Amino acid sequence: MKLRAVVVGIPGVGKTTVVTKLVSGFKGAKLVNFGSLMLETGISMKFVKHRDELRKLPVEKQKKLQKAAAARIATMKEKLVVVDTHLFIRTPEGFWPGLPFDVVRAMKPTHLILVEASPYEIAQRRASDSTRYRDAATHESLMEELSLARSFLATSSTLTGAPMTVVKNTQGLQDEVAESLVKMLSGASK
Numbered sequence: 717m718k719l720r721a722v723v724v725g726i727p728g729v730g731k732t733t734v735v736t737k738l739v740s741g742f743k744g745a746k747l748v749n750f751g752s753l754m755l756e757t758g759i760s761m762k763f764v765k766h767r768d769e770l771r772k773l774p775v776e777k778q779k780k781l782q783k784a785a786a787a788r789i790a791t792m793k794e795k796l797v798v799v800d801t802h803l804f805i806r807t808p809e810g811f812w813p814g815l816p817f818d819v820v821r822a823m824k825p826t827h828l829i830l831v832e833a834s835p836y837e838i839a840q841r842r843a844s845d846s847t848r849y850r851d852a853a854t855h856e857s858l859m860e861e862l863s864l865a866r867s868f869l870a871t872s873s874t875l876t877g878a879p880m881t882v883v884k885n886t887q888g889l890q891d892e893v894a895e896s897l898v899k900m901l902s903g904a905s906k
Contacts, residue, residue, distance in 0.1 A: 717904070717906070718793070719796045719826045719904060720826050722825040728841040731885070744794060746796070749799075750782075757784045782816070786820075814868075829883065830865055839858065881897075
């Protein structure tokens with residue numbers, strides 16, 4: 717069985733670390749960063765110059781880029797495609813779904829996985845990431861984002877029929893989190 721696992725989490729939960737370890741532990745897996753696919757298209761269309769401009773685009777342009785990325789993912793043939801993405805993006809117009817109905821359905825996920833961490837760990841990770849242009853966050857705003865992530869996950873699961881899983885990515889335990897996901901997906905691939 718071909719698997720398409722969409723792994724999500726708010727910025728700073730350590731999602732990319734977990735998915736990188738997951739893919740390295742699963743033979744025949746391909747890691748796809750949804751934002752990178754959107755960025756490639758956005759640059760070619762001269763919408764943006766760097767990744768952090770994506771979330772500041774008007775919603776209609778973001779929709780166009782999301783649909784293009786989902787269409788590319790839907791054609792991938794690997795045994796396991798792991799999609800690293802976000803459930804929502806904070807934009808000047810409000811929270812915008814990273815996986816609206818047409819996009820999440822187009823990807824045809826077999827699994828939806830939410831990576832979480834404590835607000836304290838998220839704040840520390842965001843502050844130490846000099847490669848990105850992160851917005852400032854408070855404990856309250858991080859709690860709101862974590863709550864929204866669970867709501868968006870449940871909605872995506874309902875729309876696609878894909879099971880959802882929530883994992884806690886505590887600092888120093890990324891290998892264990894990835895290993896548990898490898899086991900879950902290995903069992904599903906049989």
